[in-house]
Amino acid sequence: MTRIPAAERRAALAAAARTVIARDGLAAATTRAIVAEAGMPLASFHYAVSSRDELLRDVVELVVADEGTAAASFLATATTAREAIKQALTGYLDHVRSDPGNEQAMFELTQYALRTPHLADLPAEQYRSYHALASGLLEAGASALSIEWSIPVPDLARLLVTLTDGLTLAWLADRDDAAAARTIDSASDAIAAFAREAVTA
Amino acid sequence: MTRIPAAERRAALAAAARTVIARDGLAAATTRAIVAEAGMPLASFHYAVSSRDELLRDVVELVVADEGTAAASFLATATTAREAIKQALTGYLDHVRSDPGNEQAMFELTQYALRTPHLADLPAEQYRSYHALASGLLEAGASALSIEWSIPVPDLARLLVTLTDGLTLAWLADRDDAAAARTIDSASDAIAAFAREAVTA
DNA sequence: GTCTATACACCGATAGAC
DNA sequence: GTCTATCGGTGTATAGAC
DSSP states (O other), rough: OSOOOHHHHHHHHHHHHHHHHHHHOOOOHHHHHHHHHOOOOTHHHHOOSSSHHHHHHHHHHHHHHHHHHHHHGGOOOOSSSSHHHHHHHHHHHHHHHHHHHHHHEEEEEEHHHOGGGTTTTTHHHHHHHHHHHHHHHHHHHHHHHHEESOOOOOHHHHHHHHHHHHHHHHHHHHHHHHHHHHHHHHHHHHHTTEEEEEOOO | SSSSOOHHHHHHHHHHHHHHHHHOOGGOOOOOHHHHTTTOOOOOHHHSSSOOOHHHHHHHHHHHHHHHHHGGGGOOSSSSSSHHHHHHHHHHHHHHHHHHHHHHHHHHHHHHHHHOOGTTTTHHHHHHHHHHHHHHHHHHHHHHTTTTSSSSSHHHHHHHHHHHHHHHHHHHHHHOOOHHHHHHHHHHHHHHHTTTEOOOO
């Protein structure tokens, strides 16, 4: 590790922290575990970042950014709103299933940030991001299907995030694939009920 | 603290732990903090309970039981399904708002249990409880309003829990009362769409 | 049975050798 | 600049005095 800029180390530490948290949980993500994952000596930690909490701020940003790139893949190709939503939610749950620890890490980070004065502003920003992301997906879907939403898109976006969060929490808890699929079914009905044919070009 | 049965101490410790977790978070709920809250010497801890994780098991049971008694108060008195659901969800969110730490404690405990081999079975049990509770409320509501649900009650119950979890997470993160109220509005529409007039007596 | 005093591991953070 | 070695503090858990 000779001559690596501080910013680069900082990014490497954030990535390593993300890996440790996804695999072993936030409580196990000690400075020692993080530098071990990154293959760095312990002292590099406080050389690159001022405190553990400060690094967790970077990790949240990293996780949110990744969620953003993953979201694009959930845009479905279907002919009805109900089917498109169902495909998107199913794709999302598959994503959770493929790496549950990573999704759980998001919740652990949010809860921890809410309890940490120095990080208490993060969760609001995090959810602002999710809501904006969901709004974008809803707009894109409406455009592709020539429909419009009967309530303001930001409101429907919040409902969509509400549903994905709740879906994820319950699935993490009981790993009941069949029940989750049925919830996706009824959730798709619920959201599709806010779709109507577009009247404006 | 002379001559208090072990079972009673155990219950007192669980209650104290619940208080500490709600106020300061799970990470702050050390054995020292818990016995201080309970007004006991440190050694009483391992006299009454074998380990901290074992006590957390009791705490989860306590929290779930309390959620059960609180749930009854959410049964609304309205004439339409939509209004009844809206009142119930609004009542639930008021409950969260009145003691956010307590609701956050539930999430923290679930996430921690998922990461702890000895407690990994708890979350499934916890959600089984929530789903049963929601089923009971839906049955009672249907009976009071002379309606029936167009999908199986357990499935609708899971959707209801999905919505309350998601609603709570987002509100904890951004404390946006107005946005949460709008989410309750659309969520009520969504659930009410599964109500229809009862055909059987 | 109950509590004081303490063992021992590990935490975040840093001083000081190279 | 980079790392080894270590500090002060706190965690869970217990030994041993009363």
